[in-house]
Amino acid sequence: MQKPDRYTVGFKVIKRRDEATKKDVPVQPLFVCNLDDTLWLSEAAAAEPALKAHFDTFYQTQKMPCDPPKGVWTLVAQCGMSGELLGPPNFHGYQEKLRKLHAERFSRMNFDMYKSRVKIVKDEAIVKQWTESVSFRFEYTALNVPEPKVLQSMDEVRAHFAEVHQAAFIKQVDAFTPKADAKLPAALQTLMRVSLDKEKRFPIRIATALSNTFASMGLQFFKRDKTVVHVAVARPHYLDVENSVVSETTKKIIEHINTNAGTNRKRLVETLAPSPAPAEAPVEGGAAPAPTPLTAEQQTVLNDLHWLIHQGHVIEFASGMLETAKKPAPRPTPAPKASKKGEKPAAAGDATAAEAAAASANETVAAADVAASLAQEAPAEAAAPEAASEAAAPAAETTPDNPPQAA
Numbered sequence: 356m357q358k359p360d361r362y363t364v365g366f367k368v369i370k371r372r373d374e375a376t377k378k379d380v381p382v383q384p385l386f387v388c389n390l391d392d393t394l395w396l397s398e399a400a401a402a403e404p405a406l407k408a409h410f411d412t413f414y415q416t417q418k419m420p421c422d423p424p425k426g427v428w429t430l431v432a433q434c435g436m437s438g439e440l441l442g443p444p445n446f447h448g449y450q451e452k453l454r455k456l457h458a459e460r461f462s463r464m465n466f467d468m469y470k471s472r473v474k475i476v477k478d479e480a481i482v483k484q485w486t487e488s489v490s491f492r493f494e495y496t497a498l499n500v501p502e503p504k505v506l507q508s509m510d511e512v513r514a515h516f517a518e519v520h521q522a523a524f525i526k527q528v529d530a531f532t533p534k535a536d537a538k539l540p541a542a543l544q545t546l547m548r549v550s551l552d553k554e555k556r557f558p559i560r561i562a563t564a565l566s567n568t569f570a571s572m573g574l575q576f577f578k579r580d581k582t583v584v585h586v587a588v589a590r591p592h593y594l595d596v597e598n599s600v601v602s603e604t605t606k607k608i609i610e611h612i613n614t615n616a617g618t619n620r621k622r623l624v625e626t627l628a629p630s631p632a633p634a635e636a637p638v639e640g641g642a643a644p645a646p647t648p649l650t651a652e653q654q655t656v657l658n659d660l661h662w663l664i665h666q667g668h669v670i671e672f673a674s675g676m677l678e679t680a681k682k683p684a685p686r687p688t689p690a691p692k693a694s695k696k697g698e699k700p701a702a703a704g705d706a707t708a709a710e711a712a713a714a715s716a717n718e719t720v721a722a723a724d725v726a727a728s729l730a731q732e733a734p735a736e737a738a739a740p741e742a743a744s745e746a747a748a749p750a751a752e753t754t755p756d757n758p759p760q761a762a
């Protein structure tokens with residue numbers, strides 16, 4: 356979690372059961388714009404940025420001259436924050452343009468407060484600039500359609516885009532992983548930041564994802580010194596070389612690792628089966644010598660080491676360090692319980708009955724073990740399907756991209 360390039364952040368829709376339709380419906384749907392792979396909370400919210408970013412792909416703009424507004428204009432209203440000219444207050448399109456500019460750029464401000472920021476300008480140059488700006492109009496020709504169509508305003512363009520193109524490029528999804536630098540809606544941005552902060556404090560969700568992935572690959576988990584969790588092909592399993600039938604090479608491997616703390620695979624092989632001296636000394640400035648093939652003794656050492664690692668007798672950490680599995684500490688013998696007052700010592704017949712009951716219990720446990728083994732070997736189709744339903748908002752989930760190596 357300290358390196359952003361090692362993980363990705365994805366969003367997943369949580370669904371709840373709709374009793375009316377008997378279907379699972381999303382609590383908060385998610386939409387993806389295929390034009391730029393951006394994520395949105397509604398189809399309408401995705402349409403406007405898509406149209407703005409890819410306008411020239413769908414429409415061609417033409418500037419057409421028109422008659423200037425009639426009358427004598429001596430002043431114009433100007434937005435005090437953006438500087439955009441709104442026209443004279445008594446012009447027929449003034450109120451419409453004022454409300455449109457407020458809705459598009461300053462909707463978070465109260466309209467009356469925004470209106471108070473508008474200033475009246477009597478400069479002739481500014482008035483002439485506004486007159487020229489309304490002496491032409493724009494026409495928009497639809498592209499990528501069977502029959503070209505001319506649209507007279509942006510409202511017509513938006514309606515045409517929603518009718519013709521929107522369904523093809525904006526899709527509803529159940530899960531999505533945006534790009535690392537993708538812009539997100541404010542709600543999703545907040546959700547992602549909160550989720551990342553939680554994972555950095557205590558990465559339980561990414562640890563669970565890693566655990567499930569490693570477990571599906573047959574890897575095992577164990578703790579070293581009861582603190583750090585490691586992943587390996589097998590859990591540590593102590594090998595008593597004195598009382599076990601193993602080869603001499605195996606015994607030498609165990610002895611070398613135990614007597615050489617921090618050793619690795621290369622030092623182990625060179626110690627137990629040294630490489631022969633090269634036949635010819637390398638010529639200075641010449642080509643690098645070809646790697647020497649392994650000898651039969653070295654291959655035997657590596658084969659035995661491979662077996663020890665996969666049995667859990669030797670642990671090879673990500674750093675290359677080798678370590679043998681430690682001998683488990685003997686379990687303390689439980690103290691015999693003191694007999695209560697009034698209890699009689701068990702008779703010989705009672706002892707015989709107790710032994711028979713214990714034997715029966717041992718048989719029962721053995722049968723249970725066999726049943727458990729058979730259940731583990733049963734095909735996956737025999738397992739009962741899980742049925743679970745969550746009811747919550749879209750959840751941001753962190754998943755490993757390049758999981759850190761661990762031995």
